[in-house]
Amino acid sequence: MxxxxxxxxxxxxxxxxxxxxxxxxxxxxxxxxxxxxxxxxxxxxxxxxxxxxxxxxxxxxxxxKLTSYVGFASLPKQWHRKSMKRGFNLNLMVVGQSGLGKSTLINTLFNKELYPIENDGLETAEQLEEVSEVTIETASSDIVENGVKLHLTVVDTPGFGDCINNIDAWKPIVEEIENRFNIFLEAETRINRTTIVDNRIHALLYFIEPTGHSLTALDIQFLKRVHEKVNLIPVIAKSDTLTEEEIYGFKQRILEDIRNQHIKIFEPPQYEDLDDEESLQITKEMISKIPFAIVGSTQKVQTADGRTVRGRSYPWGVIEVDNDDHCDFIKLRQLLIRDFMEDLKEHTAKVLYENYRTEKLLKTGITQDDSVFREFDPVRRQKEERALQEAALAKLEADMESVLQKKVADKEKKLQKSEAELIARHKEMKAKFLKKLKTLEEKKKMLENTKTTPHQEPHAQPPAKTRKGFLR
Ligand SMILES: Nc1nc2c(ncn2[C@@H]2O[C@H](COP(=O)(O)OP(=O)(O)OP(=O)(O)O)[C@@H](O)[C@H]2O)c(=O)[nH]1
Ligand SMILES: [Mg+2]
Known part of the structure; x- marks a missing residue:
């Protein structure tokens, strides 16, 4: 046993x-x-x-008998099972000028032809003239890898930065992000909230043109417009067109611009107490690579040593997509899918969406009535009840004090009254006593006077004739 x-x-x-x-x-x-x-x-x-x-x-x-331990340590297994059943979903947005390789990167990331690659990225003069505004194109696909389902939605934004006047190029994109927040907000306020589909944008890949200089005015304007609404992940497009040194310098200048302009970009969280040394090191390295210098390609090419890889072939050699020494594609993939997809979603839901929601509700004049939620917060309720009890006790004490004071005052008054009466009576008695004493003294004096004057026999009166007999 x-x-x-x-x-x-x-x-x-x-x-x-x-x-x-x-x-x-x-x-x-x-x-x-x-x-x-x-x-x-x-x-x-x-x-x-x-x-x-x-x-x-x-x-x-x-x-x-309890045949095993209580078992809450296996809770992650339950979560794992549920997640496997439910599958995962990720909504990505890609923004960048035409021909920077957005569609290619998405296809490379998910190893699937989500987007057709139309040409070599060099639009004809007529095609460029056609572009008059940014459009929003959405493509969804279910990807299964080792039994794990991922429902991926990619929102493409063709036309960004391609118009003659790009001043308002950010508008349709911001509107799309906000619109998705609004749909979620509306779904949340419905009575039945069990089937809300999360269509909010979880990450935005911003493609920076590989100029090697720094961010352009258009880049900065756009990033500033969206950084508080979406997890921004800046990437240097077509990094195979730059040398290693150029990429290094370019990254430094981009980060400097981002810092100076107070632009918030997504930084993978570091779980110091949960992750082991190796994982922490991987995360640190990943962070150090931002903005990711990427190369996209779904083409299989042959390397000099005879390997078949996804990459781009040049007369001077092959650039491998899935090689950490050649570009940061693997790091980007790790961040998006392997290590931080849940963090991207959590940050979207708990910070970006919450901020948007609060701001929007405040603008419409709705403020939270805390009393509605009072009964659901036991700690708060307990505090309030204690405060009420203390207030009642204080009132009782004050009442008792005032009653006591009144009684003391009454008693004092009575005592003062009886004291005055006593004094008055005392005075009256004293006066009476003094009066009596005076009369007595007078009497005494008179008696003494009568004693001191010689005794004179009163004149002898001839005795009254008395008649004897019955007749008088
Ligand atoms: N050198 C190089 N070329 C690339 C890279 N990625 C894509 N390309 C090429 O660039 C061209 C345009 O790629 P797309 O993926 O269609 O570019 P896009 O940004 O989606 O363009 P639009 O859909 O017009 O906005 C294609 O010919 C790609 O083969 C890359 O990393 N390096
Ligand atoms: Mg495209």
Whole structure:
């Protein structure tokens, strides 16, 4: 038995009290007997029964075992299974002047002819004259690799930078990005939100002409218009037309322009605590290659050492697309598909779209009513309840204090009143006492006066004639 197994014997055993003296004892015992399950009554699936031990014939005691660990460490497996079933989707936009190899790169990236490559990129004078505005073209395709499905949508923008007046060339592109945000926003506000399709642009590959100088005014204007709405990935187109040194210098100047103009480009995140040293190193190297100098080609060519590769053949040799020493195509592919597709999508959803959404709702005068969400946030609710309780307590305390103060004041008043009464009474009594004392003293004086004057016998009065007898 494993360490985690549960000895359920004592808990599972049920002790019935002994049946006592009534007439139905035997009937009850018969009933109980019929309710007991016999081992032979049960068809146990061997897979299911592996964790259950039957100790006695009548299944009185059942021991249950946990046959493995709890298992949340396998959650990524569940996610993996679900993702495999659901498949992945990526919406890419490609922008750049005509003939810079946009269609070729997309075909090279996904190893599929998503776009026809029309000519050698050098338009005729008539073709150039035809271009009067930027158009938006969308192509979708399901790509399956080792059983993993990827639904890829590529939004091409022919005509960008090809017009005589390119001042507003960014407009249709920005409108397309915003329109996709709006569709998502509208879908989010519907009652049924279970089937929202994410058509937002997850990354924009901006093709820089391989001039070897620096960014043009058109490049800067465009990048500034879109950098807060989409994950920007700048690429140097047709880098096989530049030497290694030229590419190095060109990259430095482009990065300088990007920094100086405060243009935000997508930088792959580095998961220092999750990734191993090797993966971190790969990411660092990938970041160091931005803007990617790329070469696109779906053509198979023969190398001098006899290998068949995707590349471009020149009289002086072969440029291999899938060779890190020849161009940054592999790095770009790694970023887009292998390592950071989910990060691109997450950044689109959580930062770029959220910012757009907030701004848009604020503009339309909608502000979030936090009270609606109050009951869903237990911490906030607890805080509010505590604040209410504290306020009630404080009010109670204040009430009690004022009652006490009133009582003390009343008492004080009463005391003051009775004190005044006492004083008045005292005064009155004192006055009475003094008055009495005065009269007594006067009397005393009079008595003393009478004592000191010589005693004069009152004149003898002739005795009144008394008549005897009954008649008077
Ligand atoms: N030297 C070189 N040529 C390339 C490269 N990528 C594409 N090309 C060629 O450039 C030409 C134009 O390529 P496209 O992929 O059609 O260019 P695009 O940017 O899609 O052009 P539009 O659709 O007109 O906007 C084709 O002849 C390609 O073979 C590259 O990396 N290096
Ligand atoms: Mg094209």
């Amino acid at each position: 494993s360490e985690t197994s549960v000895q359920a014997k004592s808990e599972d055993e049920v002790h019935l009290p002994p049946l006592e003296g009534n007439g139905n004892v035997h009937e009850l015992q018969d009933d109980l007997e019929s309710l007991r399950i016999q081992k032979s009554d049960v068809q146990v699936d061997p897979k299911v029964s592996s964790g259950i031990e039957i100790e006695h014939e009548d299944l009185k005691i059942i021991r249950r």
